[in-house]
Amino acid sequence: MPRVLLCGELRWAEEECKEIFRGIAEVVQLESPSRTEFFADCKPGGKYDGVVGIYRNNLSIGYIDVFDKELVEHLPSSLKWIAHQGAGYDKVDVEACKARGITVSNTPGAVDDATATTALYLMISALRHFAHAEQTLCAGKWKLSHKAGDAHDLPGRTLAILGLGGIGLRLAELAHAFPMRIMYHARGRNARAPAWCEYFGADRLDEMLAQADVLSVHIPLRSDTAGFVDERMIRTLKKGAVIVNTARGRVVDEDALIRALADGHLGGVGLDVYPNEPKVNSRLLQFPNATLLPHMGAATGDTMKKMEVRALTNLRDFVVHGQCSDVVPEHKQ
Numbered sequence: 001m002p003r004v005l006l007c008g009e010l011r012w013a014e015e016e017c018k019e020i021f022r023g024i025a026e027v028v029q030l031e032s033p034s035r036t037e038f039f040a041d042c043k044p045g046g047k048y049d050g051v052v053g054i055y056r057n058n059l060s061i062g063y064i065d066v067f068d069k070e071l072v073e074h075l076p077s078s079l080k081w082i083a084h085q086g087a088g089y090d091k092v093d094v095e096a097c098k099a100r101g102i103t104v105s106n107t108p109g110a111v112d113d114a115t116a117t118t119a120l121y122l123m124i125s126a127l128r129h130f131a132h133a134e135q136t137l138c139a140g141k142w143k144l145s146h147k148a149g150d151a152h153d154l155p156g157r158t159l160a161i162l163g164l165g166g167i168g169l170r171l172a173e174l175a176h177a178f179p180m181r182i183m184y185h186a187r188g189r190n191a192r193a194p195a196w197c198e199y200f201g202a203d204r205l206d207e208m209l210a211q212a213d214v215l216s217v218h219i220p221l222r223s224d225t226a227g228f229v230d231e232r233m234i235r236t237l238k239k240g241a242v243i244v245n246t247a248r249g250r251v252v253d254e255d256a257l258i259r260a261l262a263d264g265h266l267g268g269v270g271l272d273v274y275p276n277e278p279k280v281n282s283r284l285l286q287f288p289n290a291t292l293l294p295h296m297g298a299a300t301g302d303t304m305k306k307m308e309v310r311a312l313t314n315l316r317d318f319v320v321h322g323q324c325s326d327v328v329p330e331h332k333q
């Protein structure tokens with residue numbers, strides 16, 4: 001029977017895992033306490049001999065660190081598939097996997113509702129200054145520092161979505177209900193985008209930014225998207241605009257963002273992600289108009305379970321059919 005390796009514990013779908021692989025594969029749990037021992041255990045005759053597929057989550061970083069080129073090169077020679085649990089797969093070097101003939105999948109879709117809801121919360125809080133008001137209440141000062149004139153309603157305002165995948169599209173639907181005007185920029189049009197979702201291609205990106213009251217970031221972190229939201233883009237937004245980021249911290253130039261908060265160009269930010277998690281730049285903590293969450297876009301039991309089941313199902317499909325429906329786009333280019 002083929003062997004599959006779980007890199008990182010399952011927290012929500014242990015029972016489902018038994019069902020998914022029953023009669024299909026032997027499930028082996030990561031037992032190497034360090035990266036060095038993992039490399040030794042991957043050698044022929046080692047603990048993970050004959051493993052054809054890996055399920056990985058970001059908890060495994062605590063033991064064996066990220067799946068960078070070095071780690072990928074040490075994986076057992078029998079390995080063909082890596083099923084990552086998560087929408088963002090920046091902790092897996094997909095190019096190194098491709099070079100070794102290993103196919104990678106992720107779990108898009110499973111996180112759409114939870115992450116779009118997080119972006120919506122951040123947008124509402126940034127426009128209405130709710131997070132800061134909560135802090136003043138907790139400090140026994142009721143709403144002493146609240147300036148109603150600086151807070152804004154959502155209806156009639158314009159939301160620009162950067163990257164219209166599943167999460168961006170779900171946010172578009174939620175925000176359209178206020179109603180807000182919805183615009184998006186992506187590498188191409190999304191065929192699933194409703195007619196009221198206005199597309200701005202690369203040649204019209206500045207036009208979109210200049211009209212936005214809120215820019216919400218939903219593009220994955222890759223070498224070509226690191227720092228994509230740069231000083232120039234931030235300054236193209238109108239004065240008082242708000243930036244929301246639930247994607248990855250490194251997609252936004254954090255120094256430029258902080259400068260724009262400090263000089264009042266930005267009216268606020270709503271952030272769930274940071275460049276050096278779990279560290280948060282202490283300068284961000286000084287702004288009352290910053291709503292900050294500790295990367296919890298997908299952190300609900302319902303969604304975590306959906307993600308685990310989806311990643312395990314992808315791995316099962318790889319083993320049974322040699323393919324799955326969530327292969328990452330890099331394999332299709």
Ligand SMILES: O=CC(=O)O
Pocket residue numbers: 085086087088089111297298
């Ligand atoms: O950040 C969460 C994810 O990428 O799924």
